[in-house]
Amino acid sequence: MKQKFNQESGVEDRKDIYERVTAKIVSDLERGVRPWNQPWQTGSDNRVHRPIRHNGLPYSGVNILMLWSAALERGFESSQWMTFRQAQELTGHVRKGEKGSLVVYANRILKTATNASGEEVEQEIPFLKGYAVFNVDQIDGLPPQYYTKPAPQFTEPVQRLEHAEKFFRATGADIRERGGRAFYSPSDDFIQIPPIDAFPNAEEFYSTLSHEATHWTKGPNRLVRDFGRKSWGDAGYAVEELVAELGAAFLCADLELTSEVREDHACYINSWLKVLKDDKRAIFSAASHAQRAVDFLHKLQPESAP
Numbered sequence: 001m002k003q004k005f006n007q008e009s010g011v012e013d014r015k016d017i018y019e020r021v022t023a024k025i026v027s028d029l030e031r032g033v034r035p036w037n038q039p040w041q042t043g044s045d046n047r048v049h050r051p052i053r054h055n056g057l058p059y060s061g062v063n064i065l066m067l068w069s070a071a072l073e074r075g076f077e078s079s080q081w082m083t084f085r086q087a088q089e090l091t092g093h094v095r096k097g098e099k100g101s102l103v104v105y106a107n108r109i110l111k112t113a114t115n116a117s118g119e120e121v122e123q124e125i126p127f128l129k130g131y132a133v134f135n136v137d138q139i140d141g142l143p144p145q146y147y148t149k150p151a152p153q154f155t156e157p158v159q160r161l162e163h164a165e166k167f168f169r170a171t172g173a174d175i176r177e178r179g180g181r182a183f184y185s186p187s188d189d190f191i192q193i194p195p196i197d198a199f200p201n202a203e204e205f206y207s208t209l210s211h212e213a214t215h216w217t218k219g220p221n222r223l224v225r226d227f228g229r230k231s232w233g234d235a236g237y238a239v240e241e242l243v244a245e246l247g248a249a250f251l252c253a254d255l256e257l258t259s260e261v262r263e264d265h266a267c268y269i270n271s272w273l274k275v276l277k278d279d280k281r282a283i284f285s286a287a288s289h290a291q292r293a294v295d296f297l298h299k300l301q302p303e304s305a306p
Contacts, residue, residue, distance in 0.1 A: 017104055017130045021066060022280040028069055029273050036065055036249035036259070050253040054082035054090065062287035063103045064250060070101035071135065078136035080146060087134060092142035100132025160196060164206045164255055171300045173216050175209070182208045184215035191216055203258045207248060210259070214247030215240070217293040225289060235278075238271035239286060246290035251297065 028034070050058040051067035059067060059081075067081060081101070087094055094100075108124045115121050136146050168175060174190035182193045191212045199205040218225035218240070225243070227236035252259035275282050 016280070017102070017128050018280045018284065020102065020130075021062060021104070022276055022283050024069060025065065025283050026273060026276050029269055029276070032269075034245070034269075036068065036246050049079045049256070050250065052080045054080065054086045059103065060250075061291045062284050064253070065246070065283070065287060066103060067101060067133075074135075076135040076137045078146075080136045081133040082136070082139070083131065083133055087139045087142065090142050090146075092139045092146075094134050094139050098134060098138040100134050102130050103133050105129045105131065159202060161202050161206065161257075164202075164209075164257065167255060167297075167301065168206075168209060168213065170302060171213065171216075171297055173213060182212055184212045184219075186219060189216075189219050203252075206255065206257050207252055207259050210251040210255075210257075211244050211248035213297060214244040214251070214290065214293045217247075217296050223292060223296055225293075235271070235275055238275050239282070242272050242275070242286045243289045243293065246287055247293045250290055250294045254294065254298070 050060075050064055051071075052058055058064075070076070071079075081103075082090070084094055084100070106126065106128050108126050111123050111125050112120055113123050136142065139146075176190055176192050177195045179192055180194055180198070182191075184191050191209070193205070193209055193212060196202065196205045199208070217223045225240070227239040249259040
């Protein structure tokens with residue numbers, strides 16, 4: 001595939017962005033790394049956060065995965081990113097030799113076409129545009145607030161976290177703390193999760209609950225998400241589990257919790273690899289579904305009511 005190097009953006013321009021992003025996610029999974037499980041803390045409060053734009057707004061969807069992956073691979077501590085030009089506008093400058101990280105922008109354009117009857121009709125055509133951003137750790141000269149370093153980590157006792165409790169209560173989901181397994185039952189429309197005392201720490205409890213809550217959003221009168229699952233372990237099952245993994249990672253970032261890797265989900269990696277290799281757009285679709293699930297859960301919160 002022919003490539004061009006953009007000196008200002010610091011990344012190679014490729015014709016197929018879907019292929020490039022999918023190849024990166026596949027590479028991470030093949031190395032046993034899940035880019036949606038960020039194993040370090042960022043920011044002054046030493047918590048995991050979504051990647052943040054220069055204006056403080058968080059990235060969403062597949063861009064979260066791409067920037068978490070880039071930060072993990074290259075050892076960045078900051079969660080803030082910006083373009084070459086945005087850095088200049090903030091009196092900063094990207095250090096010589098630094099390369100940018102790819103993010104994407106999706107939109108639709110209207111095009112007039114002639115249908116089979118000879119009539120002119122408007123058609124919506126989706127397009128995807130890629131551009132480069134740089135982590136604050138790659139930029140000098142920015143205002144001081146951009147260089148806030150993580151605070152020392154302190155171990156918290158296992159106890160319920162009120163802000164997380166409030167969030168999940170507000171969803172109205174039927175959450176039953178019992179047994180030794182965590183799952184969402186589509187037939188009876190409830191979430192089961194072991195009692196919090198069964199977990200080594202509170203964040204593992206809420207991380208698991210975030211995963212099952214993402215599954216819950218596919219239920220009746222909600223998002224009614226269906227990937228054609230016919231049996232345990234098939235492609236439809238694997239895609240839904242991938243959506244739940246991503247949704248849990250996104251939601252934990254929003255709730256300022258560490259998203260924990262569930263060892264019982266290690267068996268899904270080969271299934272995810274097959275899905276991603278068979279369809280270069282699958283990770284985009286899964287991230288989009290995960291984002292919609294998380295947005296749905298946020299809209300159930302009292303503060304989002306009109």
